[in-house]
Amino acid sequence: MTSRKTEILVGLFVILTVGAILLLGLKVANQGMQARGETYTLKAKFDNIGGLKERSAVKVGGVIVGRVESISLDSDDFTPVVVLTINKNYDSFPETTSVAILTSGLLGEQYVGLQPGFKFGDIGNLTDGDFIEDTKSALVLEDLIGQFLFSKNND
Amino acid sequence: MISACVNWVAEVGRNTIERCAAIGRAGLMLFGAIVALPKLKNVRLTIQQMYVVGVQSLLIIIVSGLFIGMVMALQGYTILVDYGAEGSLGPMVALSLLRELGPVVTALLFAGRAGSALTAEIGLMKATEQLSSLEMMAIDPLRRVVAPRFWAGMISMPMLALIFSAVGILGGHLVGVDWLGVDSGSYWSIMQSTVDWNEDVLNGVIKSAVFALVVTWIAIFKGYDAVPTSEGISKATTETVVFSSLAVLGLDFVLTAIMFGIE
Numbered sequence: 001m002t003s004r005k006t007e008i009l010v011g012l013f014v015i016l017t018v019g020a021i022l023l024l025g026l027k028v029a030n031q032g033m034q035a036r037g038e039t040y041t042l043k044a045k046f047d048n049i050g051g052l053k054e055r056s057a058v059k060v061g062g063v064i065v066g067r068v069e070s071i072s073l074d075s076d077d078f079t080p081v082v083v084l085t086i087n088k089n090y091d092s093f094p095e096t097t098s099v100a101i102l103t104s105g106l107l108g109e110q111y112v113g114l115q116p117g118f119k120f121g122d123i124g125n126l127t128d129g130d131f132i133e134d135t136k137s138a139l140v141l142e143d144l145i146g147q148f149l150f151s152k153n154n155d
Numbered sequence: 156m157i158s159a160c161v162n163w164v165a166e167v168g169r170n171t172i173e174r175c176a177a178i179g180r181a182g183l184m185l186f187g188a189i190v191a192l193p194k195l196k197n198v199r200l201t202i203q204q205m206y207v208v209g210v211q212s213l214l215i216i217i218v219s220g221l222f223i224g225m226v227m228a229l230q231g232y233t234i235l236v237d238y239g240a241e242g243s244l245g246p247m248v249a250l251s252l253l254r255e256l257g258p259v260v261t262a263l264l265f266a267g268r269a270g271s272a273l274t275a276e277i278g279l280m281k282a283t284e285q286l287s288s289l290e291m292m293a294i295d296p297l298r299r300v301v302a303p304r305f306w307a308g309m310i311s312m313p314m315l316a317l318i319f320s321a322v323g324i325l326g327g328h329l330v331g332v333d334w335l336g337v338d339s340g341s342y343w344s345i346m347q348s349t350v351d352w353n354e355d356v357l358n359g360v361i362k363s364a365v366f367a368l369v370v371t372w373i374a375i376f377k378g379y380d381a382v383p384t385s386e387g388i389s390k391a392t393t394e395t396v397v398f399s400s401l402a403v404l405g406l407d408f409v410l411t412a413i414m415f416g417i418e
Contacts, residue, residue: 006206013210017314020321027343028249028324029352057348 038088040128041069044099049080050110050138052101057111058084059102065090068112084112093126094119098134110138181376187297188305188375200303201310208269208304209311213318215268216261220319223256224248224326232335241337245346248327249320253350253359254415257320259407262366265312266399270374273304274395277378278388286379301375308371309364316363358414365406370399 049071058066066086074081084099096117103110117123117134126132227248235241277300280286286296324346331337350356374395381391 006203009210010202010205013205013213013311013314016213017317020314020317023321023324024253024317024356025352028253028321028346029350029356055351 039066039085040088040091042084042086042093042126042130042132044082044084044112044132044135045074045079046082046101046135046137047079048137048140049082050101050103050140052082052110052112052138056109058086058114059111060090060114060116065114082112091125091127093117094123095126095130096123096134097126097132098136099132100136101138103139177376177380180380181372184297184301184376184379185305185372187295188302197298197303197306200299201306204303204307205311208273208307209315212265212268212311212315215264216315216319217322219260219264220252220257220322221326221329223260224252224323224328225330227251227256227323228327228329228331228335232331232337241331241335242341242345244327244331244337245342246349248331249324249346249350250355252320252323252327253355254362255407255411257316257323258359258363258366259403261312261316261319261363262370262403263400265308265315265367266370266374266396266403269308269311270370270395270399271392273308273371273374274378274381274392275388277301277304277375278381278383278391281379281381282383282385282388284383301379305371305375308374309367312367312370313360313363316359320359362407362410362414365410366403369402369406373399373402 052068052071054068054070056068057064058068066084069083069085071083072081073079086093093114094117096119098115098117100113100115101110102113228244231244231247232241235243235247277286280296280300286300289296289299328339328342332339332342377391377395377398378388381387
């Protein structure tokens with residue numbers, strides 16, 4: 001026979017597990033924030049994506065508005081194509097918006113920074129599947145040092 | 156000389172046959188136990204066994220989780236602070252716990268705390284002929300004794316692993332944030348941006364479900380198959396802990412290679 005005490009203690013065990021799942025889900029993995037919500041995709045071609053990875057953040061002024069969906073190489077002109085999933089809440093970026101690959105801190109992760117452009121005249125908004133024309137590549141330290149040495153020689 | 160060689164070959168053959176037969180018996184026993192799930196009375200028995208196997212393991216799981224999280228935060232901090240990257244303490248603690256230490260250490264502790272007890276209990280039941288008595292009364296000991304213990308182990312261990320990881324992350328917070336002064340916001344927020352629900356948490360649960368199957372199966376089979384003497388039970392109990400620990404560590408490498416190895 002299952003005694004009352006046993007049932008209560010097993011119940012507490014189950015409740016403790018649910019608490020652990022909630023802690024891991026909401027506080028650690030932050031499942032509640034990003035999973036829901038409709039999204040749309042934008043694409044951008046870069047010369048060099050540096051250390052950008054899938055699932056890297058897409059930020060506007062430091063606010064996360066989406067994630068990097070996929071990274072592939074265009075087979076015609078051999079430039080990387082980055083597909084961004086952006087939250088439907090932020091669907092009014094003008095076509096003059098520029099995009100850059102930035103680094104958080106000196107050694108931190110790389111992320112995609114969107115810089116919304118001005119709205120004037122008949123400039124429309126970016127819609128699902130559009131390419132962002134104005135892109136700035138990732139800063140590669142080796143290139144930077146090379147440029148520095150080159151400009152030094154010219155002096 | 157030749158007869159010694161033949162004897163040696165025969166011994167190899169006997170061992171192999173014995174191993175294969177044991178695997179077969181273990182499979183039959185597991186099949187007999189698993190088929191016996193749908194019975195209301197067995198659910199009652201399973202809950203009772205969850206008390207023995209799960210609730211009574213809680214203390215050791217919580218204490219070890221807390222201290223492992225605390226030690227990891229302490230060790231990680233001393234290295235990360237040199238690079239000014241102590242903000243990465245949160246993801247370091249969380250990922251190592253969720254992916255590796257949670258499932259593995261829980262399984263090792265479970266094998267020592269609950270697996271050995273299961274083996275000894277079932278082995279002693281066999282030695283005192285309680286299992287035979289059950290059969291005399293037309294009660295299948297596989298359904299009455301083995302199945303509830305098996306399901307209790309299968310259910311309890313992933314739960315224990317989740318609790319272990321959660322407590323460990325809180326322990327890391329205790330040392331990293333409250334003692335060493337890492338910013339609480341960056342501890343949680345960098346952890347949130349790094350840890351993925353499917354990739355990390357669910358894979359950890361799958362891992363610990365596999366470990367639960369292996370450890371509980373070995374524990375129950377060793378008890379059920381023990382030589383019904385004092386020495387036999389003591390040997391079976393030792394073998395349970397040794398075999399399931401080795402199986403857990405070996406399987407962990409394989410599972411990690413499958414889950415995280417190839418992008």
